Amino acid sequence: MADQDTLSIIAEEIGSAFTPLKDMVQTPEAFRSTMKELGWDATAAIQPVTDLVNLVDPIITLLETGDINFGNITQLLGLIKNLVTGIEGLVSKPDALFSGLASTATEFKNDFPSEIGQYVLVEYFLNQRPKVGSLLQLLGIITITSKDAGGTRPAYYRKEIHFDKIGTLFSNPLKLLQDLYGWATPGLDRELLFKNLTDIFDGFSIPFNLTEIKSQFLQVLNNGLPAGTFDKDALTLVLIDEKTSNVGAAAGINFYLLPQNGSLLPGIAIIPYANAEITEEVNITDNLTFKFDTGLDLNNGVALIIRPGKAPELISNLTGGGTSGGANAKVSLLLEYKKADGKPIIVFGDPAASHYEFLSASIAAAANITTAGSKDVKLEFDLKGSKIVIKPAPNDTDGFLSKILPANGITLAFELAFGFGLQSGFYFKGSSGLEIDLPAHLQLGPIDIETAKLGVKPAGGNIPINIALDIKGTLGPIEAVVQGMGLSGTFSFPADRKGNLGPVDFTIGFLFPTGVGLSIDAGIVKGGGFLSIDRDKGEYAGALELSIQDTIQVSAIAIINTKMPDGSNGFSLLIIISVQFEPGISLGMGFFLSGLGGMLGINRTINVNALRDGVKNDAIEQIMFPEDIIANINTLLPQIKAIFPVKENQFMIGLMAKITWGVPTLVTIEFGIAIEFTSPVRLAILGVLKIVLPTEDAAILQLQVNFLGIIDFDNGYLSFDASIYNSHILTFTLEGDMALRLNWGNEKAFLLSVGGFHPSFTPPAALNVPKMKRLTLTILSPNPNLVLTAYFAVTSNTVQFGARIDFKFEVAGFSVVGYLGFDVLFQFSPFKFIANITAGLEVKMGSSTLFSINLDFELSGPTPWNANGTASFHILFISIKVHFNVTWGDAQQDTLPSIAVLPKILEAFTIDANWSAELPANRYNVVTIAGIVPQPGQIVLQSFGAVKVSQLIMPLGLVINRFGNNAPSDINMADVSAFRLGGAVTPLSNETESFAPSAFKNMSDDDKLKSPSYTKEKGGVKVADTATLFVDYALDRDVVYEVKVSDFDPFPNPPAFDIDFSWFKLMMRGGAIGKNELSVQNRQKSFKLANAAVNMDEEQFVLIDNATLTQHNVNVFAGGTHAQANDAFDTILKQNPALKGKISIASAYQL
């Protein structure tokens, strides 16, 4: 903390580092001894090595006699470079000069230059800078390893410095511990770990000792282990020594190594202690304060247990047997260094000139382990009130700094805190990783440096350190902002230890800006643009917004990616452009075309879910006709990237229009149509409808509906979502969602909802219906509060609707709460409904209910009508509750009209469209035969093909109770028992189709809600792929060959160079074979698992025994669709009525 000039400090450090070299060449004996330490037996001085003194001496002389300043620093660096060059140059010296060695000259020249450099550095750090040196040793960056005698070299201790581990220290610190100390192995090296820890304590002059810890502690920490198999002592860091305190105050930290215990690997217990004389804050010295904060009793023993592979555990009350965790299991210890007078501490430099200072430095260890889930243990260093001041010395009036800097210089103030957490790794405080924003706010003429970002991002063994500035400049009407421009210095550690700084290689480069912004306000033209550059991700995004004479507004956003999401090289482009006119182009009848736009995506797709979110959060309006792009760029770009993500071989094109009605504008509709292809092919219609009455500024009615329609041709579905956004009538806010789903692909389904669903109904997951907001009208808010909600939904099985009104009023501690609501499930044929009705009124004082009346009942009908429910009444301490179940009206026998089913299904099997010829699985039609047009009643079958017949009239092999809204009058089951082709019976396989269960089975209302809209049932059959086909007649085709004569050499000489197979594979993709359907499918199977990682089979249902919850007689019914299970259930009960109530249907997943 001396107030020394920075350069003097650097010079002194350099001088210290070279002391061992100077000592080495002091005398021939010293030389031989140092060589011995380095593992070389020398019988005489080695001239090329001793000559190094000629390179060391000028450095020492300059450092001892000269005043290091900007004038001679270059000279000093030159001398150091000469020395490094001299050491490296040993390799080129004649072998004869190394005759004083027991080893060969070649061996010596190969190894010695790198060894001497490391020796000098290790000696410097361990002896001259023990604080740093011991820390580097603890982290395994400095190692001293024992080398046995071998070859011509004697045994010695090899001193090495592993700069390459610095990167690992940040990226995977636990690996360093594992390599060095055997952490996460049964052989944790206690002696080495404790030795390196004591070196650190010693380096910082902190007392320590090995102390036997209390037997009760040992018992808890070594739970179940017999005595003699564990250590009794801990390494104790003594913060306050009770021996030199008049009140016996004592505080410190014990480090106890836990032995392996069963499957638990060895770990460490950290046991802080502080006796009763220690308050939460103790001044250890005038500048040093010890603070601790915990709700636990340190006197009774608290241990933080850290074992590899286990979450940290905090055990308190060690004397009482130990209590693990707890809601308040938190301990933090802090050592803070600050001057008693509150003045800053000058780390280096001159307080009156350039210097670095801070107000306080602290090191804090905190364990926060709670039952709520926190399991983190952190060690954090905090430098508060840090300032880097760059200013000329008071007497320096002609210097460079005084010319370029303002009179008061530049002050960069920041808070610097960094730490390491078991869960969070290394981090800068207030930042997600090793990156920190330093607010600068430096004004240098027209340039304003707003922030400086310091980042350390170790990767691949290198340590890049970036300093990136956000700079703003103004020039007339133009204002420019440059983000993230600066310098990047990278430390790397070449394996041959021949970097430009000895074993370290340091390169410095320009850090390209991450963003450039420009705005202009030139009267006629206003606007701006922004370019975002992320070179690491290969992403370049730009936005432009111009307003010309307040008449035409142009907006454009473009994103280019040169890297695919998987990191491979590629290209992707997205452009969204819109132009808005004021006034618009008249279209007649009061309509105006007020805007046009377009979008283009190359290797981009539409993320439907993100787009649906955009309907709810209004992002789609921002995408189509964005406003104030530059100001909103930080939210806009992520939204666009989420909605239109990168996807290879997918393209998108769209048009947008903005149409308004009325002057001033009363109705606005912005809509866009986008189509994407190649797989899937989808059409998206998105839009925003706005109605404002009478004017936007004083709107009585403001209604905005955002909507999105998607038609997916490949997967066979249509969806439509709409959301009311930012709307109100008078003062009543209005909101709600709408969804329509129609699937005609594999999973057939239909659903329409406005405001959501019946509370008991869960939409099928395959329909991807987001959580829907009820249609809501808020009449009064916030107090009194009156809200109306409603919904209406139609599915393939049900019709649902409901409404609710809620009221609340609070005054002077009293409140009145009331509600009335109903949910209805509707069936049309025969007409039936079930309504759940709930109503209530409460008067409360605070949280106490003074009076309440509640009604909750279910009404079903018509005839007989049934009301079943509960009414309750409560006043003060009196409560009355009444249950009722009332039925009235004559029971009505609903009879479905009958219908003959057999003719219908027979007819279905005669329809040509239900017959088809198919290729078997895994077979491909590699030859297309042209010119064969099947006549009505015919199908053309490949010789290796398959025949399929399937219908949607009714499920086959299933007992049906109903046929739509009719009762079957002739049959209740149909099936295909045989298939004759060419007169021969052919083996069959079933073909499934989607059938709505409620159309064929009598279902309870509850079952209708729970059952899927459609289930896969047998709809037809197919001739088995392996069957031999016999047909009545066949078509012969003559094979005609087209002869082409090629003058190419069919057996060319081998190419002059070998094409690497990986190149061949790459090129093959673009060729005919690569584009072949087979290849495409093969690639999809091989590489696109991510898109279809899990294939869900149709849900299977089984019968279970209620008593044991195991499958009931698997031989009778092994499992099938819900409808098949129903059939089996009915059949079994008919055969054995005693099973009624003892078996039931359950999903096979529940077994």
Place this chain on the structure above:
Amino acid sequence: MDFAFAPGASGYDIIMRKMFTNRASTTLINKRGINSVKDFFNHLASAGVVATPLTDILIGTHGNESGWMNVQLDPAFDAHTTYEAMESAINAPTRTCQLADAIINPRPVDSNNNPIDPHVFIRGCRIGVMNPFIEKFKEVINGLSTTDIGVCAPLFYHEVYNVRQGVFESFNYDFHIFSKTAVADKAALVALFDGLNAVDTYGTAITTAQWNGWIKTNITRDADPLVLVNLAATPVTNLLTLRSGFYRHRFQTIISSIRVDPAVGALPTDPAGIATFLKQQLNNLAANPGTNPFGLQLQSTHPFPLFTRYEYASIDEMVDGLTWTVNTQSRVFVGKRHEYYVCPPVTANNANNELIYNFYATQGGGATSKKNFADDAADYFNAV
């Protein structure tokens, strides 16, 4: 057979264990669960451990001249071996840490068939300087044995130097200046050391030139090692010199906390006021210590008073010798001093700059052990 014990965790302790392992006719006790002197003695008393007659006992531990050994005597009393811990060991209802007859006897005999006196040889920095301390240690370990057991401890800093071929053991002088304020610069510090009129172990005065050579320009920065010394008749081929000794500066906390009761009223904050106040407070405490251990140590009648341990003649001198700071919120006074140590190696009484050393060769390392001074050499050890 000698039995040795060096249980510490530091690098010095690890080298001591190696040294004892290399030492001829010596068994190092290095077992899990044997952490204190009490454990060590109890282990020696276990059946079968001392199979052949025990000659001497060696204990290696950090230490200093203020009456402190890093090794734990008995975990029941203190984290270290202190004067108070030793008093507790003696005064405990059941005395501990005594060497039993069964360990000591029968005595081995020398070539003249005379019994060899048993010793506990302590290796650790300057533990032998404070006579009351090693006297008390002797009192602790004697008691159960009918044979007098001597104690020897170094008068100098004990230095060990580890090479693959073995361990060198040597000594460093202790020349020091304790000052309540920081010494201005090298010249001032050299003048202060000159004023000590220090002599080496042969009575030769240390010259100003020597001080100037040992003390670096930056007097707040440690220098370790300090000088180059020669190894006469080196036991290790081609190892002809060692770098040894050290210079050290510490702004050392001597009194970690004196907390004053709020009833005393406002606390002084100026140096003169603090000194007057603390002298009064500490002298009052020494006069009426009750059972307060700190107060008892302040008494001049204490066999080893606290101020003596820090080289002061009285409470007043100690208060005047320290820089005091006060935190008026926590009402705690802290006493510190600047300590400047110049500790060159003890060399032979000739002009050859030859280190006085013993060498303990590692078996199979290609070197042989060399003993240049005995374990009780009066020049280097205080024996009681």
